Amino acid sequence: MSAEMGKEILLDVQHLSYHFPLTKKMEIKAVDDVSFKIRKREIFGLVGESGCGKSTLARCIMNVYKSKGGSIFYKGLNVCDAGTFRKNQKMLQTSRQMIFQDSDSSLNQRMKVCDIITEPLKIQHITPKRGSMRAEAEFQMYYVGLDAAYLDKYPGELSGGQRQRVAIARALAMEPELLVADEPIASLDVSIQAQIVNLFKHLQKEHGFSFLFIAHDLAMVEFLCDRVGVMYRGKLVEVAKAGDLFGDPRHPYTKALLSAIPVPDPVIERARKRIEFDEKDFCCEGTLVEISPEHFVLERGKEG
Amino acid sequence: MSSLLEIQNLSISFHTPRGEIEAVRNISFSLSEGEVLAVVGESGCGKSVMCKGIMKLLPACAQIKSGRILVNGKDITGYGEREMCNLRGSFFSMIFQNPMTALNPTMPVGRQIGEAVKQKQPGISKKALQERVLELMQLVGIDSPKERMKLYPHHFSGGMRQRSVMAIALAGNPRILFADEPTTALDVTIQAQILDLLREVQQKLGTATIFVTHDMGAVARVADRVAVMYAGKIVEIGTAEEIFYDPRHPYTWGLMQSLPAFSRGKETLHTIPGMPPTLIHPPKGDAFACRNEYALAIDYEEEPPMFPVTDTHYAATWLLDARAPKVTAPVGRGRK
Ligand SMILES: Nc1ncnc2c1ncn2[C@@H]1O[C@H](COP(=O)(O)OP(=O)(O)OP(=O)(O)O)[C@@H](O)[C@H]1O
Ligand SMILES: Nc1ncnc2c1ncn2[C@@H]1O[C@H](COP(=O)(O)OP(=O)(O)OP(=O)(O)O)[C@@H](O)[C@H]1O
Ligand SMILES: [Mg+2]
Ligand SMILES: [Mg+2]
Numbered sequence: 001m002s003a004e005m006g007k008e009i010l011l012d013v014q015h016l017s018y019h020f021p022l023t024k025k026m027e028i029k030a031v032d033d034v035s036f037k038i039r040k041r042e043i044f045g046l047v048g049e050s051g052c053g054k055s056t057l058a059r060c061i062m063n064v065y066k067s068k069g070g071s072i073f074y075k076g077l078n079v080c081d082a083g084t085f086r087k088n089q090k091m092l093q094t095s096r097q098m099i100f101q102d103s104d105s106s107l108n109q110r111m112k113v114c115d116i117i118t119e120p121l122k123i124q125h126i127t128p129k130r131g132s133m134r135a136e137a138e139f140q141m142y143y144v145g146l147d148a149a150y151l152d153k154y155p156g157e158l159s160g161g162q163r164q165r166v167a168i169a170r171a172l173a174m175e176p177e178l179l180v181a182d183e184p185i186a187s188l189d190v191s192i193q194a195q196i197v198n199l200f201k202h203l204q205k206e207h208g209f210s211f212l213f214i215a216h217d218l219a220m221v222e223f224l225c226d227r228v229g230v231m232y233r234g235k236l237v238e239v240a241k242a243g244d245l246f247g248d249p250r251h252p253y254t255k256a257l258l259s260a261i262p263v264p265d266p267v268i269e270r271a272r273k274r275i276e277f278d279e280k281d282f283c284c285e286g287t288l289v290e291i292s293p294e295h296f297v298l299e300r301g302k303e304g
Numbered sequence: 305m306s307s308l309l310e311i312q313n314l315s316i317s318f319h320t321p322r323g324e325i326e327a328v329r330n331i332s333f334s335l336s337e338g339e340v341l342a343v344v345g346e347s348g349c350g351k352s353v354m355c356k357g358i359m360k361l362l363p364a365c366a367q368i369k370s371g372r373i374l375v376n377g378k379d380i381t382g383y384g385e386r387e388m389c390n391l392r393g394s395f396f397s398m399i400f401q402n403p404m405t406a407l408n409p410t411m412p413v414g415r416q417i418g419e420a421v422k423q424k425q426p427g428i429s430k431k432a433l434q435e436r437v438l439e440l441m442q443l444v445g446i447d448s449p450k451e452r453m454k455l456y457p458h459h460f461s462g463g464m465r466q467r468s469v470m471a472i473a474l475a476g477n478p479r480i481l482f483a484d485e486p487t488t489a490l491d492v493t494i495q496a497q498i499l500d501l502l503r504e505v506q507q508k509l510g511t512a513t514i515f516v517t518h519d520m521g522a523v524a525r526v527a528d529r530v531a532v533m534y535a536g537k538i539v540e541i542g543t544a545e546e547i548f549y550d551p552r553h554p555y556t557w558g559l560m561q562s563l564p565a566f567s568r569g570k571e572t573l574h575t576i577p578g579m580p581p582t583l584i585h586p587p588k589g590d591a592f593a594c595r596n597e598y599a600l601a602i603d604y605e606e607e608p609p610m611f612p613v614t615d616t617h618y619a620a621t622w623l624l625d626a627r628a629p630k631v632t633a634p635v636g637r638g639r640k
Contacts, residue, residue, distance in 0.1 A: 049491040050463020101462050149582050161347025186488040189346045189518045194562040194573035216491045223564040260492040262521025266544040269524035
């Protein structure tokens with residue numbers, strides 16, 4: 001499939017870094033010299049242990065954080081450049097959307113679901129395709145599998161998974177070209193997860209959406225994503241097509257990570273042994289080397 | 305022998321301007337010391353409301369309509385806020401679904417864990433308190449706890465916040481831990497560690513756990529028993545082996561079929577058709593009927609009772625009635 005997927009690059013992240021100060025002397029390299037591309041109509045998965053910098057990277061891409069080094073090109077525009085960003089602000093704010101991790105707390109508790117979903121449309125003065133704001137909200141609700149009866153409720157009256165779907169519906173209402181989805185399905189039950197994953201696939205195939213899909217559920221990532229990047233301590237350690245990454249992981253961290261995928265079978269799962277990753281195997285000075293077509297692994301750099 | 309927790313015919317409703325929402329409907333189960341009961345089911349089916357209802361943490365518009373809650377054989381259904389306060393933290397403790405709202409954004413994480421410790425041991429010395437906080441942070445796998453204890457929740461990654469919440473919940477050595485999706489924000493490695501930690505704590509201290517999750521892999525790893533909920537009811541309950549290898553309720557079948565493992569090599573994942581009913585006027589008969597490809601005529605008329613499959617395994621589906629046609633489950637051991 002990737003052959004005809006077109007080589008047109010939608011997002012190009014180059015040597016991106018972002019650091020948080022921890023104490024006066026110490027800082028956290030949340031994102032450390034990360035480079036990767038997302039093509040048009042591609043679902044790029046980003047996985048890695050908790051705290052490795054996935055959300056920070058996503059926020060840099062969405063201009064929520066101002067990166068401390070490197071550049072991000074979206075449709076060829078360097079969005080890290082303040083002038084370029086300002087000039088293209090409306091396009092950038094409509095054609096890129098993000099579903100936040102903890103999107104619960106990003107929903108305005110005092111607004112009804114209907115208004116939450118259509119708020120971005122109002123802010124950007126976009127005429128709803130389906131006639132009225134209400135009809136638009138109803139359509140998106142249907143898309144994410146929520147009954148229209150919830151439109152007049154407040155977030156506090158919904159369950160965790162229902163709120164999450166409201167967040168997804170809000171992002172989809174903008175019909176973005178790039179959807180950055182940070183853990184969009186973790187709080188949903190498996191059947192709705194499947195429904196949302198099918199929906200994402202449909203949006204990719206039929207409407208040409210591209211995705212940055214951040215998730216801990218590796219089985220789902222394998223199923224949904226075209227290419228996958230593995231992060232460890234702010235670094236990308238391996239990038240490959242999903243099949244290659246899951247079939248032939250090369251970096252020791254990737255191997256350890258994949259060995260931790262839980263299996264829905266009590267006897268197998270309780271007996272399963274994980275491969276432990278030894279931090280000493282990690283060298284942060286390396287560079288990504290292409291070991292086979294489109295399969296990149298972080299290897300110790302000569303100059304390091 | 306009395307169990308640690310026993311729930312008898314519990315029903316909980318919300319009174320809203322739009323009508324009564326029957327979030328939990330006639331639930332019964334029991335929990336023994338040291339046992340892990342996993343609760344799975346569609347989003348909005350009442351899992352969180354059930355947990356909060358037992359701990360009496362629901363808003364004022366919620367009401368326990370009927371049923372009894374027994375702890376160690378003692379009826380606590382009528383307990384007021386003061387008596388519940390004594391139980392919370394020491395007898396049962398809850399890890400909430402959303403780690404961000406469970407933490408106070410204006411207080412350093414270390415201090416929040418400290419507060420929880422102080423509630424149980426008011427006289428604790430400053431030094432011992434700090435040690436206990438560090439110990440708890442280490443227990444849940446937060447590195448450089450000394451530096452990190454001074455940081456605020458928004459400085460933490462999603463997973464670290466969740467681990468902090470876990471540390472707070474464990475501070476009082478509770479007998480029952482309600483863990484509402486404790487691992488959804490965690491990566492598989494930490495998740496496995498936390499699940500093993502849950503197991504360890506529970507074996508060491510005999511803590512029983514009610515583990516709400518959507519992750520069937522996690523269920524397989526830690527659960528002794530599994531309860532499957534649909535539209536406010538428990539529709540199937542049994543040991544982990546019984547639920548995974550010999551599920552009987554069509555909704556449980558649907559859940560298992562939705563897993564990516566079931567659709568390997570296919571273009572789309574299996575989904576359960578339709579939407580769960582809203583709980584304002586739950587449908588007559590079996591609430592799952594209109595989404596159930598195996599539905600019988602009676603499903604639309606009369607609610608199925610819990611049919612016993614074994615001593616430990618029950619399912620509420622008319623398919624288990626002697627008069628029902630025989631159907632083969634699309635999942636379970638037969639498939640392997
Ligand atoms: N505002 C902040 N101030 C200081 N440190 C931060 C801040 N936000 C994140 N960090 C740190 O940056 C690192 C990366 O965090 P990030 O949230 O990007 O991780 P993540 O990969 O998304 O993790 P998770 O899977 O748990 O969500 C972590 O070590 C975290 O403690
Ligand atoms: N404060 C409230 N007022 C009115 N209705 C509520 C309130 N809280 C929850 N509900 C409703 O009760 C039902 C059960 O909610 P609950 O939070 O228990 O779901 P859940 O099973 O935990 O779902 P999830 O897996 O999505 O977290 C939902 O339909 C929800 O809309
Ligand atoms: Mg994150
Ligand atoms: Mg819940």
